[in-house]
Structure formats: structure tokens, C-alpha cells
Amino acid sequence: MRKKRIMIIGPGGSGKTSLANAINETGGPLRKTQDTIYGKHTLDVPGSYLENPWMYMHMISLAQDASHLLILVDQSRCIDKYSPNLALAFRIPVIGVITKCDLNPENEEKCRALLKKVGVEEPYFKVSIPKGIGIEELKAFLFKEN
Numbered sequence: 001m002r003k004k005r006i007m008i009i010g011p012g013g014s015g016k017t018s019l020a021n022a023i024n025e026t027g028g029p030l031r032k033t034q035d036t037i038y039g040k041h042t043l044d045v046p047g048s049y050l051e052n053p054w055m056y057m058h059m060i061s062l063a064q065d066a067s068h069l070l071i072l073v074d075q076s077r078c079i080d081k082y083s084p085n086l087a088l089a090f091r092i093p094v095i096g097v098i099t100k101c102d103l104n105p106e107n108e109e110k111c112r113a114l115l116k117k118v119g120v121e122e123p124y125f126k127v128s129i130p131k132g133i134g135i136e137e138l139k140a141f142l143f144k145e146n
């Protein structure tokens, strides 16, 4: 059986690569990426896939290589690039992640409402890379089942 990875989707700049690096415990430059990056434990999907509904089938087929799907919402901007109930198109567990929770706490409720609209069920994880918030909890949750 092929190794299953943690698939990460979110708009460009929402913190996908930073979160993938934190999960993999790797560094590396944060280039804007055109192609899916296969990390040790992660599948880092380009933000452009969300912006083009005709790429949705491709995201769904990528999920065949995934154990979980992380759907990211950036608390600093909280932009909505998601189709309503997109999460319901996936057969793997979908986890809502609010990134950059060190920034703009006033946006938290908006982010939660957005994840709900996308069809993701609570509880949601709040993470911050520079402050190191939520990463260990998220990893413990993701790896306990594997």
C-alpha cells in the first residue's frame, strides 16, 4: 500500500508550506509553489487548485494518497476561496485549521464561520508557527491514528 500523507489545502499565503514544514520538522525556503510538494508526512497542494473549480477533481484524486485533509483559514486575512461544503467531497477525515492565530484575534469568529460554511465540523485547531501554538496538539491528533 502506498504511504498516506496529510494533505493541506488553503489559499495562497495561508500558511500551508509553513505548516507542512512544522509537521515534517523540516526547514526550507517558502517558495510560492505551482506543484504539489510531497513532504515526509505531507502533501502541500498549491493554492491555485482552490481558485479553479475545474481543479477540484484533481484535489479529490490527490486525496487518495492522503490519510487526512487539513483545510486552512488564515486568521490574518480570512479570505474565502472555498466552495460551500467542499469538505463533504472528501472521504478522509477533514480537519479545520485556523492559521496565524497570533495575528488579528478579532477575525477568529469569522474564520470559524467560514470553516463551518465549507462543511468542516468542530473542533478546529488554532496554530501559530512563530509562537509555536497548537502544532504539538495537531501532530498528536494526526499521528495517533496512523
Ligand SMILES: Nc1nc2c(ncn2[C@@H]2O[C@H](COP(=O)(O)OP(=O)(O)O)[C@@H](O)[C@H]2O)c(=O)[nH]1
Binding pocket: 010, 011, 012, 013, 014, 015, 016, 017, 018, 019, 030, 031, 032, 047, 099, 100, 101, 102, 103, 127, 128, 129, 130
Ligand atoms: N504571523 C504568522 N505568519 C505566518 C504563520 N504561518 C505562516 N506565516 C507567514 O505567512 C506567509 C505565507 O506562508 P506560506 O507557508 O508560504 O503560505 P502558503 O502559500 O499557503 O504555502 C509567510 O510569510 C509565512 O512566514 C503564522 O502562524 N503566523
Ligand SMILES: [Mg+2]
Binding pocket: 016, 017, 018, 030, 031, 032, 033, 044
Ligand atoms: Mg506554499
